[in-house]
Amino acid sequence: xxxxxRLVLTLTAATAVTVTSAFGAASFVVERSEERQLDEALxxxxxxxxxxxxxxxxxxxxxxxxxxAADDIGRLMKFAVIYADDGRVIDITSxxxxxxxxxxxxSHPPGNAFDxxxxxDHLRGVFVAIPEHEHEMLLLAAPRSDLEKDNAFLRQVxxxxxxxxxxxxxxxxxxxxxxxxxxxxxxxxxxxKVADGDLAARVALGSGDDEVVQLARDVDEMVRRLEIxxxxxxxxxxxxxxxxxxxxxxxYGELQLALRKSRSAEEYRTSIEEALDSARRLKALAEDLLAxxxxxxxxxxxxxxxxxxEVAKAAAAWVSREATLRHVELAIQSDGSQVLGHAIxxxxxxxxxxxxxxxxxxxxxxxxxxxxxxxDRVHISVxxxxxxxxxxxxxxxxxxxxxxxxxxRRDDGSGLGxxxxxxxxxxxxxxxxxxxxxxxxxxRFSASFPxxxxx
Ligand SMILES: Nc1ncnc2c1ncn2[C@@H]1O[C@H](COP(=O)(O)OP(=O)(O)OP(=O)(O)O)[C@@H](O)[C@H]1O
Ligand SMILES: [Mg+2]
Numbered sequence: 378x379x380x381x382x383r384l385v386l387t388l389t390a391a392t393a394v395t396v397t398s399a400f401g402a403a404s405f406v407v408e409r410s411e412e413r414q415l416d417e418a419l420x421x422x423x424x425x426x427x428x429x430x431x432x433x434x435x436x437x438x439x440x441x442x443x444x445x446a447a448d449d450i451g452r453l454m455k456f457a458v459i460y461a462d463d464g465r466v467i468d469i470t471s472x473x474x475x476x477x478x479x480x481x482x483x484s485h486p487p488g489n490a491f492d493x494x495x496x497x498d499h500l501r502g503v504f505v506a507i508p509e510h511e512h513e514m515l516l517l518a519a520p521r522s523d524l525e526k527d528n529a530f531l532r533q534v535x536x537x538x539x540x541x542x543x544x545x546x547x548x549x550x551x552x553x554x555x556x557x558x559x560x561x562x563x564x565x566x567x568x569x570k571v572a573d574g575d576l577a578a579r580v581a582l583g584s585g586d587d588e589v590v591q592l593a594r595d596v597d598e599m600v601r602r603l604e605i606x607x608x609x610x611x612x613x614x615x616x617x618x619x620x621x622x623x624x625x626x627x628x629y630g631e632l633q634l635a636l637r638k639s640r641s642a643e644e645y646r647t648s649i650e651e652a653l654d655s656a657r658r659l660k661a662l663a664e665d666l667l668a669x670x671x672x673x674x675x676x677x678x679x680x681x682x683x684x685x686x687e688v689a690k691a692a693a694a695w696v697s698r699e700a701t702l703r704h705v706e707l708a709i710q711s712d713g714s715q716v717l718g719h720a721i722x723x724x725x726x727x728x729x730x731x732x733x734x735x736x737x738x739x740x741x742x743x744x745x746x747x748x749x750x751x752x753d754r755v756h757i758s759v760x761x762x763x764x765x766x767x768x769x770x771x772x773x774x775x776x777x778x779x780x781x782x783x784x785x786r787r788d789d790g791s792g793l794g795x796x797x798x799x800x801x802x803x804x805x806x807x808x809x810x811x812x813x814x815x816x817x818x819x820x821r822f823s824a825s826f827p828x829x830x831x832x
Pocket of ligand 1: 734737764782789792793795820
């Protein structure tokens, strides 16, 4: 059953129970009070009648007095019988058309009102003693029909009122609940669409309760981010497949070419070297992809203190061959800052940055690596004297597989280096960025991390 239906039914049932019990209690109280009025009127009238009878001389005769009058009901038809104590009827009103009821069937203690049936008439009567006539009793009765008609009418009115109020409650709660659950239903519908794979689905709730509108906004934001992540992953897979295909194709082509006819040992050697080169690129790419996947999945770095000067030196050693070839001078300046983290990953971070810096440096240029602490944070930077990164590319250089147009012709390098740098920085609580070097020269890649606590 839908939540909305259940809520409406529950509220309506609660109203129905409340209204019916309130009306039931009211009707019971009214009926009892009318019956009490009738009883009092009956008793008062019976005593008056008995008083008048006592004043009679000779045989007793029912008087010509009218019937009792209950306040709300008016004068009632009078039914009266004078019984002798042996049950004989001494006198009777003509309203008892078929004779008096037998004394045994109606006998009750004097003063106690009681109900009895006379033919089709439902009567309420009371016995009273007749003063100075100890062997005679007066039964005075009146029909209950007026009282019952009133009560039946009251019950009908209450039933109609109860049905109307239940119907009204149903209508109002339905409208209110629909209004209240509109937002939830829109969120549920959007969630269902997202679950079916439609990441473009949005709740887009314009109005409603603040909490629900906020929830709808949060859900939309969550789906928007999910869409970006999924699109990013799809792009990543497409790029990765593409990058893997090029060295694989050349490897395949080189091996096929080598086998086509018999060749000299020298030619075989050249072919194998070219195939090896492709295999090396494949290996490097697979390693970078693995590193990116592993670091991307990490939530917390290890808590070991790492001296940044050490890892920067180890990284520079990896790149020193290329630096020497290009006559690029490498300078490392550090104040002994330490961060908590993973030494191998931090070394990879420096290696990727220094490798880029050296590769983009002009012949004879200088690459400066710095690590300094300002108390609770450690700032690192790698500065070169190359062409720098164009402002419009400064965000995109960190995207996987991004390479500036001038770089795309280069065979080695896949464009994963800076993505790995960004992930390592993130895992260590930092963010990496690039800006222009001093005096508008070169590029400066920098990041800052929380410093390792001293000691
Ligand atoms: N120091 C730099 N100076 C100028 N441009 C740079 C510098 N470092 C990176 N870039 C630009 O950013 C792009 C991405 O760099 P990244 O390190 O991710 O990839 P790559 O160096 O091309 O390949 P890989 O690092 O995977 O071998 C580079 O292709 C280059 O265009
Ligand atoms: Mg690189």
